[in-house]
Structures are given as C-alpha cells and as structure tokens.
Amino acid sequence: MTRPLHNEGHAVNVTRSRRLMRLMRLMPMRRKPAASRPAPGRKTYPYPLGGRVEQPDQVGCAGIADLPMRRGCLCPVAVMDRFPRKLLAWRISNTPAADFCVAARNEAATTVAHPRS
Template identity: 60%
Template sequence: MIEPAHPVLSIGKQCTLLSIARSSFYYTPKGETEINLALMRRIDEQFLETPFFGVRQMTWHLRNEAHLINEKRVRRLMRLMGLMPIYQKPNTSRPAKGHKIWPYLLKGLRVERPNQAWAADITYLPMRRGFLYLVAIMDWHTRKVLAWRISNTLEADFCIEALNEAVHKFGPPEIMNTDQGSQFTSFAWTDRLRRMGVRISMDGKGRFLDNIFVERLWRTLKYECVYLHAWETGSQARAGVRDWMEFYNHRRPHSALGGKPPAVIYRQRIEQNQPDQQVQRVA
C-alpha cells in the first residue's frame, strides 16, 4: 500500500492520499491468533446488539455459545477493540491524569442547522487476518459523514487528521461532541478545537446514547458493508469503506431525513441558511 522508495511521493504524502495516519506506517502491531480474531469478530457483532454487555456478561454469552474463554481474555480483547459498555447510572471512573473531561452540551439542545454540532467516534474494523480502527466525523443535524480515517493504532493522530479535513472542507462547527476516549481527551485534540473557538462536548462515561447518531452509523456500516467482506489488506478495507461512505452520503435514503441522502439535505440546509454565499462542492 505504501512504497517507501517511491521516486515522487514521500511516505507522508502517500499516507495523506490513502487517508491513513503516518504513525500507522511505522507501527508494527502484535498479531492476534486466528482464534482471537474470530472471537473479536463475534464480540463486535454481539456488542452491536447488546451494547450494555460488560466483560462478565460478554464472557457468559460466549460460553453459552460453547466458546472456552475466561473474563481476563474477554477484558483484554474488548479493551483492544475499544469497546465500553453503556451504564444505567453515571460511571464514577476518573479520567486519565492530565486529561480534562468536558461537560455534555447537547442535552436539551435543538440542533437546527448544519455545522451547529458535529460528533466523532471510533469503531473496530475486523479483517481476515487482523483488524483496523475507523474514526468518522458526522454533522449532527444532517447525519452527513464529513471526514473519516483508518488506522492500525488508537493514537490520536488519525482523529486529528480527520478533524482537519472536515474543517478544511466545511469550516469549524460550533460544538464538537465525542466520548471520553483518550484520543478525544488528549491535548492535541482539545487544543485544536479550542484554537478554532469550537465548544467541546463529551458524553457521560459509558453512555453511548449521548452520541447515538454515530453509533447508528457504525451499526449500519457493519451490517451493510464490513460483515459482508473479509478484507485481506488495509487498502482493501479503505476502498470498501470509501465506497460505502460515498453511497451513504449521496445515495442511501435516510429515514430521519424523509428518505433523502444526508449530503442532499446538508447542501439544501446550507443554501437555506446561507443563500448569498456560494457553497463549496465536495465530492
């Protein structure tokens, strides 16, 4: 996918063109066994159905399906996948040292126009012989995916690259909402937002319903695209996600938008709110 000796394009330029973080190129992940990869795929599928399953419940569920597995192994795999169960009550866990947790700003707020609020989240992408991570930035009002990136690490770099792309194409939002993942509480992420004057909003810990629209996006993506393929390489995964995102934004009817695709509604609402300004056309 990346050619280090390319006569024209640097490694950094190739990573940018492929929408992957440069740090991902230099990172060599520890491989997981085929058994663990199969378990991770099953955990991912089940978590979409029961996002309230913690380690103990997931372990019991897998044992009921005749998998020989203990809680320690399930905990490690769920942590590796970045999965966090929802809770009925606020979790009292404290953020990592030095990482500030910002209040949730969307409760009771009427989001009535594009770019009033964006949301970002990360999900796990299973492959035939490994896995990757996908981050997406969505416009809360129109459900349009504004930018996305794939990485083989959970470093904050690929999230910031997606944020920079979205801001470059559409301008900054008024509010950015995320969960409390370390990528989004990092100084690099929050400082970038603060320097643009964006108000930072974060879900309650373990409350995925605070970011429900992106969670629904992941469910749709996985059932309509990811689980239908067994990608061998990162470039195959990226091409598959790119094609589906293009379909989702521009052609897939959305029930919350009167059957219109998100990109159509986004453009219409932008034109309604800014009738005297030329709207940038983004493929």
C-alpha cells in the same frame, strides 16, 4: 434467588430466575442505584442547545471503532454533522494512534456541511 434454588436442588441459572421474578413481579429487597440523580449540592449546568439542533454546522460528532482482523486490528474513524447527518470526513488506520483521528477532524473542519447563504 438463584442460590436458594440451587441449595434446594433446582437447576436454575441467573437469567431464568430473573425472568421468573419479572413475570411474578417480585422485586429484590436491595435499593436500586440512583445513577441518573445528581449528588446533593452538586452544581448542574444547562445544556447549551436545549435539546434542539436546528441548522447545519451546529453540532458535530465523531465515532471510532476497533475492528479485530486476522492479523492486527482496523480502526475506522468518522466525523459527521448531526443536523443533515452528512459524513464530513473519515479515515482508516491499522494502528490505534491519534494522528489519523486528528487528520479526520482537521479535514472535517475545512469541509462545510451546507454553505449558508
């Protein structure tokens, strides 16, 4: 829609044309991508937890970031237990190498979020 409006001499960018089309409830003629639908014939596997996390030490997660600094970068990594949302281990490195991630994971593996009685 932006290109025909430009050809007519209107100064309209993509964001404005999308907003106006949304307000007028106009839809494009092309098909929307079916990204969330599996391909036909593809085998699907059930989620082992069934969407429920009910106790500590059931699901863990890790997060890593790359923070640009004035000279180089800073790479923090954190390992958490999902149920109590407790931070089990974290590390910071100035190089994006895997060794500090493995060290944080090993430390988290030795840490118990909540001791079971």
